[in-house]
Amino acid sequence: MFGFWKTWKALEARGIMGINRRNADYVLKYNKRSLYPIVDDKIITKERAIKAGIHVPEMYGVISTEKEIDKLDEIIGGRSDFVIKPAQGAGGDGILVIADRFEDRFRTVSGKIISHEEIEHQISSILTGLYSLGGHRDRALIEYRVTPDQIFKSISYEGVPDIRIIVLMGYPVMAMLRLPTRQSGGKANLHQGAIGVGVDLATGLTLRGTWLNNIISKHPDTTNAVDGVQLPYWDGFMKLAAGCYELCGLGYIGVDMVLDQDKGPLILELNARPGLNIQIANDCGLTLRTHAVEAHVEALAAKGIKETPEERVRFAQELFGHIHPNE
Secondary structure, eight states: OOOOOOOHHHHHTTTOOOHHIIIIIIHHHHOOOGGGHHHHOOOHHHHHHTTTOOOOOOEEEEEEEGGGGGGGGHHHOOOOOOEEEETTTTTTTTOEEEEEEETTTTTTTTTTTOOOHHHHHHHHHHHHHTTBBGGOOOEEEEOOOOOGGGGGTTTOOOOOOOOEEEHHHHHTEEEEEEEETTTTOOOOOOOGGGGGEEEOOOBBBEEEETTTTTTESTTTTOOOOOOOOOOHHHHHHHHHHHHHHHHOOOOOEEEEEEEEETEEEEEEESSSSSTTTHHHTTTSHHHHHHHHHHHHHHHHHTOOOOOOHHHHHHHHHHHSTTTTTOO
């Protein structure tokens, strides 16, 4: 017992945030329950983002009832690729990614051939709430399938890599690139076997990786190094993440974004309870950074100053970037 306590005190000294602290000091403190639907429902998030002029994957249509499943052909039209996902899903469950057509059937991103009836069955399962938070009835969202930028070709397996940035009161505090693997089934979800790679906030340069809670330097499927990769449009990603504070009103969020080869940076979804594995990927604790932001915001409030998203990004990059080690 003493050994465990000693280990935990050592982690605390490094600023490692545990789930209890995250929930009590950040999620409960900064996220009003009344605002949760904005981030828990991907359709509401997307509609608000579009209204605010923020780029998101195009929404082709929404199916809300069993009867509306008949509208599927009308929604997808002649498109050969698209994504179907539960509006209130979590952890990547229930998402169906169609990459191509094969005669009168469809080919998923993993190469599996499925029928129109199988797609309808998947939508029906979504509507029943099989994949939703709390098991409540849900809606199915049909949207544009992101084509990953070529920068990820050598360090990702199928699927779409995404970038998560943790944002506190509009200030980015930590970032991670999530890379699909064969084990994750092409999904960028760490719990299903994707890789998390730390990202330097100042430069957008990837750091080391973590896979199944082990530190790695190479992708297990491509065998290429995951560190030292320069992510394009990095300042754009940082500004997008910072601006999500105004978009949803929640003070502590994870902003998930993707880089499409044609459309550039796009916001995928927001998360009111972002996981803590990002600390392993960055070899750094969240608490020291969040405390620094809280102290900064408090000092500004005393002077009646409120910073713009651009100013918030600049503060985070100067304080937390590895080229400006101030922690």
